[in-house]
Amino acid sequence: MRLKKQKRHRKIVRFYTACFGFREPFKVLCDGTFIHHLVANHISPHDKAISNALGGSVRLFTTRCVAAELKSLGNSHSDSLKAAQNNFKIASCDHEKRKSAVACIMEIIGQGNSEHFFVATQDTDLRKNFQNIPGVPVIFGLRNTLFLEQPSSFQREFVKSVEEERLHMSNFEYKIFKKRVKERLGSDEVEELSNADERDQILEAQDLIKKGNARKRADVRDKVQFxxxxxxxxxxxxxxxxxxxxxPGPDIEKAETISEEGAKRSRSRNRKKPRSIRKLPAADDNDN
Structure with a gap:
């Protein structure tokens, strides 16, 4: 079950990094309810627990209004106040007078979450409000585990609409494109094409220019092609x-030496004495 939760969290973090530009170290803005939940369930160290949930390094933030709200709750939240003062950085809020923690966090996030904060809260109403704001991931706790909320349908539709807008030209891009086509064609007809319905003619002219350039480069490509x-x-x-x-190996050499020695011995044994030596004893007998 833990492995499935990690995979789900990685997929959610990848969605926000790809579509809204979140980068490590992730900035996490915590309210008083979430800090009290961490202290009450003995989830420590806080930064390590949240970094394990997000799969990356984190920096924890809170606000002065959240700290003041914890202080006003008395001794029951004194440990949470100490944790907020010691382990969390203070995010700057522009309002001079003290506000409620919910109003303070809503003001910091705004309409687009330009600071790219992960919001950690146990307040269900605040979590519902952030579902209607694009690019605001929400973290909440359940006993001694932390969860990252799935992106809402509003946020997914917002991402699709932004991607579709990127496929089409803006007015500024259309003006630049019109100037370039005018320089290429060198005709006065381009000046008359001001309506949005006539953009297709400009696109056709661009295709013709591309085809002409392709024909010019055809000879060069054929030379290098094969x-x-x-x-x-x-x-x-x-x-x-x-x-x-x-x-000749050592065994062959030994065999050759043995055969040579045997031949020498056989020759020496079978050798006959000369005839002159055989007749000498007979001559000695006649003299006697």
């Missing part, structure tokens, strides 16, 4: 390995 492949060396995996020359 390239001959250079001859490469043979595949080393398909080649046979070189055969090493087999030299």
């Amino acid at each position: 390239k001959r492949k250079k001859a490469k060396g043979p595949n080393p995996l398909s080649c046979k390995k070189k055969k090493k020359p087999k030299g």
Whole structure:
């Protein structure tokens, strides 16, 4: 279950970073109800718990009005007041007189959340109000766990409408485009095209200009289009390995030496004495 929650939170954070420009370290604006929830459920350290929920580094903020409201609640919220003073930075609010925590946070967020704050609150009415403001992610607690609220249908529709507007030209872009087409065509007919219905003619003229430029560059592209492949060396995996020359091994040399010695011995044994030596003993007997 914990893994599913992490995946869901990452998907929500990715939505706000891609569509509204949220970046790390994420700034989290906490009200008194959320700070009291952290202290009562012993969720500490606060920054580490919120960073685990968002999957990135965070900076915690609160306001002077929130701290004053906690102070006015007495001893029951004294620990929450100490946590707000020690562990949270003070976000600057423009109003001089003290306001309620809800009004103060609503004024800081405004209509577009230009400071890119994550709002952490336990107030259900405040959470409903932020669902109708684009680009305001809400964090709330349930016992000892923290959750990131899903983007509302209003916020998703707002993102789709912004994407559709980006696909079309604005009035300023249309004027610049009209000047460029006038310079390319060099005709007075472009000046008469002022109505929005006649923008299609300008787009057709732009297509003609692009086609003309494409024809001019066709010759250059044809020259570079086909390239001959250079001859490469043979595949080393398909080649046979070189055969090493087999030299006379130690066993062969021993056999050759043994055969040579045996031949010498056989020759020495079978060798006959000369005839002159055989006749000498007979001559000695005649003398006697």
